[in-house]
Amino acid sequence: MNAPPRRGQAVGAGVAIIVVTVLALLLVDRFRRPGPRPLFQLPVTCGEVWRLSTYPGHDDFDVDLFPTEGESWGRPVLASASGTVIESGINGSLGGRTPQNPRGPKGRGGGYWVKIDHGGRWESQYLHMLEPPLVEVGDEVAIGQQIGKLGSTGNSGAPHLHYEQRVAREKVEAWFGGEPSGITTDDRELELERTSANCP
Template identity: 70%
Template sequence: MTTGDPTRLPRRHRRRGGRVALALGVGATLVVLAVGAVVAVPLLLPPGPRPLFQLPVPCGETWQLGTYPGHDDYDVDMYPTRGEAWGRPVLASYAGKVTEAGINGSLGERTPDNPDGARGRGGGYWVKIDHGGRWETQYLHLLEPPLVEVGQRVAQGDQIGRVGSTGNSGAPHLHYEQRQGWEKVETHFDGVPSGITHDDREYTVRRESNNCPPGRR
């Protein structure tokens, strides 16, 4: 017949249980630290070489790139030099993986049929693409929901949307950014700096797209 409290273990068993718990605790801590190290190391690595970005518009088209005071350094607004801006194709500047595809802020009411409608907030319909090596591009104020989805891989030149004026936009155009390690940098196209740097004044440049199918570059 057993006597005493059956829930109480002999001291040697309690001590062993404590050692086991301690060992499990240390093991769990090491696992967490290891996982944290795996996550942190890529964030600490310097960005890789700049991809050979192309203008995010069809091959051979000439577009005006501009900025203005308060636009923010390195932000680029793009307008076609010929024809209507509404609905023009927006292409991926380089191959990568879509990380954002939806609404940034609010859409507003500006459409081709109502170009003077109320403005929205932020970037409206937008897309962000991760190109690897901590390089990203962003495409804002698209006309309608993007033609790509989060997680989708795109090739350079794939159409991702159409030019519009959603969000905080005064007229149809493409707002475009290149980011290196989450910091905006001067955009380069076909290996050449765009010339859009600081927003201390309003100015524009013109560039021709070399975002062409293979064999036409």
């Protein structure tokens, strides 16, 4: 007669099955074809004109947004397309730059941030916000919904919104209103102006 399996063997086999299943799901996700690009809009208030910029060392496809008029601190940061919040909180460390102390110490990383999954393997990221985000992981957000306030937390030299679009986890050129942003490389400094059509 065969001896019954020991408890340790059964647990080990169960763990092995779980590991293999997780790896298989990750591989399937990795090779799944992305869906069509969502109709992203600028992540700022409808009708406002904003400066989109980059600079050497910023990283390809990263977009920094600054308002062309008025105070920067505390401006609404809006979802650029509908989706589900998959990250919300602190990326790195906050530092000490505030409206009352704009030259305070820098932090690390993105500071207060949000990442949204838009389906079809498309994501957007919003970094350096002033305060804890207004949304939590798992929240469903609509395009144009406020998710935070513009600030300078993390590794930021001035109040602005650092914004990224990703597909299949890779950064790509951000599009707004069905048109490419024009920011593709950090080889040189570049500034462009766009008017937000993120309207109700």
